[in-house]
Amino acid sequence: MPYEIPAIVQDRVSPRAREYLKKIDHFVETECIPADSIYEAQISQDPTLRWKSYPPIIDDLKSKARSQGLWNLFLSKTHYSQGAGFTNLEYGLMAEILGRSHVASESMNCSAPDTGNMEVLAKYGNEAQKREWLEPLLEGKIRSAFLMTERYRASSDAKNIDMKMRVEGDSLVLNGTKWWSSGACDPRCAVYITMCKSENNISTDAFKQQSVVIVPANTPGVTVLRPLHVYGYDDAPHGHAEVRFINVRVPKSNLVLGEGRGFEIIQGRLGPGRIHHCMRSIGAAERALDYMIARVNDPNRRTFGKLISEHGTIRTWIAESRIAIDSCRLLVLNAADKIDRVDAKAALREIAMAKIVVPRTVVDIIDKVVQAHGAGGVCQDFPVARMWAGQRTLRIADGPDEVHLAQMGRNENKRAEEIMKRHAAQEKKREEMYRLWKIEGRSVL
Numbered sequence: 001m002p003y004e005i006p007a008i009v010q011d012r013v014s015p016r017a018r019e020y021l022k023k024i025d026h027f028v029e030t031e032c033i034p035a036d037s038i039y040e041a042q043i044s045q046d047p048t049l050r051w052k053s054y055p056p057i058i059d060d061l062k063s064k065a066r067s068q069g070l071w072n073l074f075l076s077k078t079h080y081s082q083g084a085g086f087t088n089l090e091y092g093l094m095a096e097i098l099g100r101s102h103v104a105s106e107s108m109n110c111s112a113p114d115t116g117n118m119e120v121l122a123k124y125g126n127e128a129q130k131r132e133w134l135e136p137l138l139e140g141k142i143r144s145a146f147l148m149t150e151r152y153r154a155s156s157d158a159k160n161i162d163m164k165m166r167v168e169g170d171s172l173v174l175n176g177t178k179w180w181s182s183g184a185c186d187p188r189c190a191v192y193i194t195m196c197k198s199e200n201n202i203s204t205d206a207f208k209q210q211s212v213v214i215v216p217a218n219t220p221g222v223t224v225l226r227p228l229h230v231y232g233y234d235d236a237p238h239g240h241a242e243v244r245f246i247n248v249r250v251p252k253s254n255l256v257l258g259e260g261r262g263f264e265i266i267q268g269r270l271g272p273g274r275i276h277h278c279m280r281s282i283g284a285a286e287r288a289l290d291y292m293i294a295r296v297n298d299p300n301r302r303t304f305g306k307l308i309s310e311h312g313t314i315r316t317w318i319a320e321s322r323i324a325i326d327s328c329r330l331l332v333l334n335a336a337d338k339i340d341r342v343d344a345k346a347a348l349r350e351i352a353m354a355k356i357v358v359p360r361t362v363v364d365i366i367d368k369v370v371q372a373h374g375a376g377g378v379c380q381d382f383p384v385a386r387m388w389a390g391q392r393t394l395r396i397a398d399g400p401d402e403v404h405l406a407q408m409g410r411n412e413n414k415r416a417e418e419i420m421k422r423h424a425a426q427e428k429k430r431e432e433m434y435r436l437w438k439i440e441g442r443s444v445l
């Protein structure tokens with residue numbers, strides 16, 4: 001099916017972005033999706049090499065994508081100069097196509113957590129930090145990790161972060177253990193963007209005690225302890241690491257923006273990144289739906305005299321999945337558009353809604369896809385079990401649903417005073433109208 005831009009955003013997509021969308025669609029369909037299983041097969045099964053190598057096909061895909069200009073598509077033109085020159089909305093459409101394949105984002109140097117880390121360096125890094133870390137990341141020569149979550153602290157409240165950072169002369173000394181550091185197991189991961197808490201009492205404000213520090217992965221005192229598994233998948237070669245820091249010493253110049261500015265940075269990091277995640281999830285849901293439609297129309301798999309697709313329940317699942325995917329897309333594109341028109345801060349509510357609704361909806365869709373595959377859906381013969389696991393984590397990663405819901409509920413509830421005032425004014429007017437029209441009794445409000 002040829003790629004189609006959703007009707008509601010037709011006039012928001014430039015001719016150049018349209019051309020790229022076509023190229024990306026073609027590249028993902030003809031190069032990346034067929035390469036997904038090759039990538040999987042090339043991950044070493046040898047335990048001594050599993051975390052020391054990566055599938056060679058990825059370099060091949062990277063050079064093919066780059067030669068077609070499909071590179072660093074994510075840095076939006078509205079807020080950065082280093083990217084390919086698209087808006088958040090245009091890149092959102094691209095990210096959806098990337099989400100159809102496991103390898104597509106990395107092929108075009110658009111994969112997390114590098115994208116978010118590059119945004120941090122581009123937005124908050126100084127010239128030396130950009131030269132040393134942003135440039136090789138933009139070139140796709142190295143990879144990176146973002147270290148915030150900690151094993152022994154409830155990390156959905158980032159104020160709890162406890163990795164100690166001490167200033168000693170021109171150095172920073174870090175101590176603590178980080179958890180779920182995605183990408184830190186990858187042999188190409190050269191740098192950690194690390195959230196720490198100052199040991200010196202720098203502020204009584206709980207939001208001004210954290211700092212973001214650039215830590216080269218090979219700094220003495222850093223140990224990657226183990227990869228964590230996601231429902232049994234180790235996600236090699238990328239992995240999610242537990243990382244221990246013992247007296248890790250880096251130059252003070254590795255501080256990003258300044259001591260106590262950590263919250264400002266992580267808040268700035270998360271807006272567009274959440275939109276990218278959501279659009280990739282929508283792409284994954286589209287691919288899962290394709291799998292479902294193909295499976296239930298397999299002429300060799302008839303039940304009770306019918307193709308599986310001819311049973312009403314299955315038709316309903318297909319229809320419900322289509323409605324859910326298209327609704328989610330509108331929500332996310334609306335958030336992306338608001339980021340472009342104003343900025344991520346102004347679009348907080350829209351971003352939060354997308355972050356909450358999309359993963360839970362996509363998990364629900366993929367669950368139906370798994371069911372429609374029967375036992376095939378839970379095993380390695382189809383990618384859907386793994387897709388389900390990946391999407392399920394997005395209800396926790398980047399902050400659990402409940403935290404976003406609590407924050408949204410609190411903000412929405414702030415309208416109470418204004419609503420009550422408006423209701424009182426309406427009630428006053430209503431009473432006047434009752435009298436004017438000589439209607440007995442009182443209004444019910």
Ligand SMILES: Cc1cc2nc3c(=O)[nH]c(=O)nc-3n(C[C@H](O)[C@H](O)[C@H](O)COP(=O)(O)OP(=O)(O)OC[C@H]3O[C@@H](n4cnc5c(N)ncnc54)[C@H](O)[C@@H]3O)c2cc1C
Nearest residue numbers: 146147148149154155156180181182393397398399400402
């Ligand atoms: C696959 C994956 C990749 C990840 N990658 C990274 C990474 O690269 N870097 C990184 O730093 N972290 C990463 N994380 C960690 C993730 O960001 C944290 O797990 C998340 O922020 C939650 O923190 P926690 O696990 O400590 O949960 P906790 O803070 O212990 O919370 C547990 C549960 O408590 C409930 N809860 C918490 N607050 C509230 C509330 N206000 N109201 C109601 N209920 C609440 C929620 O149900 C929540 O799930 C990753 C996680 C996963 C699963």
